[in-house]
Amino acid sequence: MHFWPLIKVLPVRTHFRFVRLAKYFSTLSIIAVIASLVLSLYPFTPPCGGLACGIDFSGGTVLELSTAPKAVDLHKAREALSGLGIGDPQVQGFGSPSSAMVRFQTPAGADANATVTKVQQRLIETLGPVRFVRTDVVGPKVSGELFGKGLLGLGLAILAMLIYIWFRFQLQFGLGAVAALFHDVILTFGMIALFKKYIEFDLRAVAAILTIIGYSMNDTVVVFDRFRENLRKYKRMPLGDVIDMSINEMLTRTIITSLTAVLALVALALFGGPSLFGLSVILLFGIAIGTYSSIYIAAPVILLWGVKRVEEEPEIVTKPATAR
Amino acid sequence: MMTLARWKVILVLLATILGLLFTLPNLLPAKVRDSLPPFMPKKTLNLGLDLQGGSYLLYSVDTVALKTEKLNNMTEDVRNTFRDKQIAFTDLVNVGGAISVRITDPNQIDDALNNLRRSVGGQLAGVPGGREVAISQAPDQRIRIVFIPEAFDAAAAKAVEQNIEVIRRRIDQMGTKEPDIARQGKDRIVIQAAGESDPNRLKSVIGQTAKLTFQMVDDAATPEDMAAGRVPPGDEIVGSSDGYSTQYLVKKRAPITGEMLTNASAGFDQNTGRPIVQFRMNGIGARRFADITRQNIGKRFAIILDKKVISAPVIEGVIPGGSGQIRGNFTQESANELVVLLNAGALPAPMKVEEQRTVGAELGADAVQAGATSSIVGLLATMVFMLLIYGGLFGGISLVALAVNALMIVGVMSFTQATLTLPGIAGLILTLAVAVDANVLIYERMRDELRAGRNLISSMDAGFARAWGTIFDANMTHIFSAAIMFSLGSGPVKGFAWTLFFGVLTTVFSAVLVTQVLLAWWFRAARPKTLPIA
Numbered sequence: 001m002h003f004w005p006l007i008k009v010l011p012v013r014t015h016f017r018f019v020r021l022a023k024y025f026s027t028l029s030i031i032a033v034i035a036s037l038v039l040s041l042y043p044f045t046p047p048c049g050g051l052a053c054g055i056d057f058s059g060g061t062v063l064e065l066s067t068a069p070k071a072v073d074l075h076k077a078r079e080a081l082s083g084l085g086i087g088d089p090q091v092q093g094f095g096s097p098s099s100a101m102v103r104f105q106t107p108a109g110a111d112a113n114a115t116v117t118k119v120q121q122r123l124i125e126t127l128g129p130v131r132f133v134r135t136d137v138v139g140p141k142v143s144g145e146l147f148g149k150g151l152l153g154l155g156l157a158i159l160a161m162l163i164y165i166w167f168r169f170q171l172q173f174g175l176g177a178v179a180a181l182f183h184d185v186i187l188t189f190g191m192i193a194l195f196k197k198y199i200e201f202d203l204r205a206v207a208a209i210l211t212i213i214g215y216s217m218n219d220t221v222v223v224f225d226r227f228r229e230n231l232r233k234y235k236r237m238p239l240g241d242v243i244d245m246s247i248n249e250m251l252t253r254t255i256i257t258s259l260t261a262v263l264a265l266v267a268l269a270l271f272g273g274p275s276l277f278g279l280s281v282i283l284l285f286g287i288a289i290g291t292y293s294s295i296y297i298a299a300p301v302i303l304l305w306g307v308k309r310v311e312e313e314p315e316i317v318t319k320p321a322t323a324r
Numbered sequence: 325m326m327t328l329a330r331w332k333v334i335l336v337l338l339a340t341i342l343g344l345l346f347t348l349p350n351l352l353p354a355k356v357r358d359s360l361p362p363f364m365p366k367k368t369l370n371l372g373l374d375l376q377g378g379s380y381l382l383y384s385v386d387t388v389a390l391k392t393e394k395l396n397n398m399t400e401d402v403r404n405t406f407r408d409k410q411i412a413f414t415d416l417v418n419v420g421g422a423i424s425v426r427i428t429d430p431n432q433i434d435d436a437l438n439n440l441r442r443s444v445g446g447q448l449a450g451v452p453g454g455r456e457v458a459i460s461q462a463p464d465q466r467i468r469i470v471f472i473p474e475a476f477d478a479a480a481a482k483a484v485e486q487n488i489e490v491i492r493r494r495i496d497q498m499g500t501k502e503p504d505i506a507r508q509g510k511d512r513i514v515i516q517a518a519g520e521s522d523p524n525r526l527k528s529v530i531g532q533t534a535k536l537t538f539q540m541v542d543d544a545a546t547p548e549d550m551a552a553g554r555v556p557p558g559d560e561i562v563g564s565s566d567g568y569s570t571q572y573l574v575k576k577r578a579p580i581t582g583e584m585l586t587n588a589s590a591g592f593d594q595n596t597g598r599p600i601v602q603f604r605m606n607g608i609g610a611r612r613f614a615d616i617t618r619q620n621i622g623k624r625f626a627i628i629l630d631k632k633v634i635s636a637p638v639i640e641g642v643i644p645g646g647s648g649q650i651r652g653n654f655t656q657e658s659a660n661e662l663v664v665l666l667n668a669g670a671l672p673a674p675m676k677v678e679e680q681r682t683v684g685a686e687l688g689a690d691a692v693q694a695g696a697t698s699s700i701v702g703l704l705a706t707m708v709f710m711l712l713i714y715g716g717l718f719g720g721i722s723l724v725a726l727a728v729n730a731l732m733i734v735g736v737m738s739f740t741q742a743t744l745t746l747p748g749i750a751g752l753i754l755t756l757a758v759a760v761d762a763n764v765l766i767y768e769r770m771r772d773e774l775r776a777g778r779n780l781i782s783s784m785d786a787g788f789a790r791a792w793g794t795i796f797d798a799n800m801t802h803i804f805s806a807a808i809m810f811s812l813g814s815g816p817v818k819g820f821a822w823t824l825f826f827g828v829l830t831t832v833f834s835a836v837l838v839t840q841v842l843l844a845w846w847f848r849a850a851r852p853k854t855l856p857i858a
Contacts, residue, residue, distance in 0.1 A: 005715030007767075007857050012775070064687070113527060113677050120524075133684035135523060142382065142679045146812075153808045160804045168797055204747055207809055207817045211754065211824070214805035218758075218798040222765070225794040253768045256713060257761040260706050264757030267702035268750055273694035276750055283754065 014248045019240040022300040036190020047147045050193045054202025059143035060105040064134035068098040080126035095274040112137050150206040157213045176301035177220045180293040184216045191285050199278040208279050212286030219294040243299045258291045328844040336841045340728050346735030367738050372745035372819050377685030378518035383675040385511045387480045390673045405443045411436050423469040483673035493668035523682040533674050534665040536582030539574040541624040564633035567653035572633050574626045584609030588666035590659045599659035601650040610646025617643045695749035702753045718857050721842045722763035729834035736826050745819025755827030762835030765791040774858045802828045
């Protein structure tokens with residue numbers, strides 16, 4: 001009975017000195033950002049650099065095939081495709097032993113449609129009865145457009161958040177929030193680059209990053225909200241202390257919310273099948289990073305820039321005001 | 325808490341009932357659903373192609389090829405005009421998207437210009453007396469003809485429309501489950517067919533230009549001539565799939581074309597039992613066919629589809645009525661396909677596949693299964709977690725809010741028929757998990773207010789009032805993300821955006837209003853002195 005509900009057991013108010021450690025963590029973050037940038041950009045090959053380009057952005061064809069109940073002979077499939085004159089053929093297992101994924105580029109000038117048919121026929125000849133459960137073909141024109149749209153979407157999202165925070169809070173808050181967003185997005189790119197064997201950079205990844213942007217902002221806004229309130233209440237308190245107090249006050253909420261999101265996403269990664277795995281891992285990582293950055297990036301940037309503090313009359317703390 | 329507005333209670337009850345009502349069809353087997361009384365909603369979730377299986381095809385109409393063809397025709401018009409009017413010219417070329425010609429006699433230039441302005445290029449729609457082309461004098465006694473960009477755009481737009489018409493006719497004849505055919509942008513066509521089991525067949529029916537011609541075979545040339553590329557003037561070499569020869573030498577002139585066919589049907593050869601295609605021609609076609617067959621008994625003619633001979637029969641006698649049959653190297657399926665193509669007509673402009681996404685029904689069913697499992701596990705985990713943290717009462721209240729939220733999302737998605745995709749399911753799980761954030765914010769605020777020395781009632785009130793601003797700001801950020809995902813355009817990602825968008829709306833509603841109503845009821849019933857979470 002003493003351990004339930006847990007909320008009664010958790011410390012009522014923590015007094016961590018977050019700001020005091022900000023120096024070290026920001027240094028760490030800057031190093032991580034630089035490393036992520038290098039990882040995701042090097043070797044600068046267009047369009048995706050160091051990331052594993054999905055066909056959404058690179059163009060090409062992906063076939064998902066099943067030979068159930070027989071297991072797929074990946075080696076034979078690879079051999080079959082090597083002599084076909086198609087660009088960069090790749091065969092890998094996918095999900096279960098009886099499934100495989102085949103990727104290739106349509107040679108320049110060839111008809112994508114005819115190439116797919118040719119590859120499918122060759123696979124059936126070599127592997128016996130094959131069912132093609134998924135076929136994705138993306139032409140060079142469309143892949144270029146999707147890539148442009150994806151990057152534009154990310155840029156627009158960050159801009160929209162900056163403007164919204166500026167409008168609802170003040171410019172300094174907006175800059176802090178955007179610094180945190182860049183941090184989250186770049187680190188997520190770094191993570192995708194690091195695990196490029198398992199996670200592809202495609203439209204779904206962009207959607208995941210957009211969700212991370214939304215979530216990270218959500219977290220930042222909640223901390224900022226309390227921060228703004230405390231700024232008005234405690235007009236004389238040093239800025240760093242106000243930040244510490246605000247983060248500590250929201251800490252229980254931050255942890256609970258992040259944990260629920262993590263629980264749901266772990267379920268998604270475990271039971272959502274291979275096509276949702278990448279998406280859920282990106283989201284998991286992003287949510288962890290987003291929580292961290294609300295505390296260690298967004299707030300310290302505000303500390304760096306300072307804020308306008310004499311806007312309105314302070315609230316009187318001792319006598320609680322009635323609710324709106 | 326003491327003053328619970330009646331409209332709030334009514335709104336919450338109404339939302340719950342409507343949510344339940346619109347979610348219900350998804351839970352019932354199809355039979356029960358059909359037997360529901362007419363006032364009950366029957367729409368289920370609109371599953372995306374990645375969940376129910378199907379094909380998404382994006383074609384672009386080749387406007388460059390269309391322009392080349394139009395300019396080629398126009399070049400012939402220029403030649404004919406000058407011949408008719410006896411204007412001497414040299415160096416008539418069609419390069420760089422323009423026609424250029426040199427008039428030999430400088431005195432005839434004005435005459436030439438006047439004649440061209442009357443005869444070359446069609447009428448410009450919407451401009452009386454305007455023409456599709458701009459004709460101007462260039463240095464060195466030259467005349468230059470270019471397309472007016474607007475005129476060409478209009479022509480291209482018309483070709484795209486006509487292509488869509490032809491595709492629709494073709495697909496209608498195939499009997500595929502109502503596909504969705506839509507124009508996208510200036511020169512693109514999107515086709516979405518749910519449940520089509522054989523995307524290759526769909527593609528081959530849609531993508532073929534299906535230009536049919538009857539041309540005489542020139543038997544004068546030997547195979548050696550053909551191999552050496554010695555082609556007599558007026559002839560051309562055409563590949564073949566008729567099963568007898570790999571290529572034929574045929575006359576370039578095509579007296580009979582696909583437009584002259586009025587009807588085609590599939591049948592079987594009475595002697596061999598092999599599939600054949602029967603056709604009928606219109607008046608002009610029938611007359612020409614009769615003439616040709618009369619003049620060329622014993623010779624062969626080639627039936628050519630998209631620059632490929634499908635049959636090259638020997639003419640055995642006069643065929644007067646304009647009906648005949650094609651005994652090609654057909655399977656029953658390919659015969660049926662040809663019938664569809666012939667009846668629907670040729671595409672006015674060639675197209676190519678820019679993007680294709682096909683998911684088999686089997687994979688779709690797997691995805692639905694995986695989505696459902698992970699949703700249930702994720703939700704249960706969230707629920708247990710909330711109960712652990714906030715206890716039976718407050719945790720329980722957040723669970724009820726969560727349940728109402730889930731009902732509303734599924735209800736709204738069913739009602740609006742917004743597409744649910746696999747990433748959309750991920751969006752749904754995440755939305756529901758993060759939805760408890762609003763509850764957490766409210767509860768934590770209540771605890772803060774209590775700690776700040778307020779009494780119970782005003783802490784609860786302040787908890788709602790003050791958390792509201794935070795909840796609103798925090799959820800607006802998700803709306804922005806969702807709006808930008810819409811602009812990305814891809815189907816599955818759009819599905820993700822839909823669930824995120826509706827999820828935010830229902831979350832704000834259920835977490836704030838439902839929680840408030842439930843807490844107020846509890847407060848009235850129990851008259852508590854302390855908060856169970858403080």
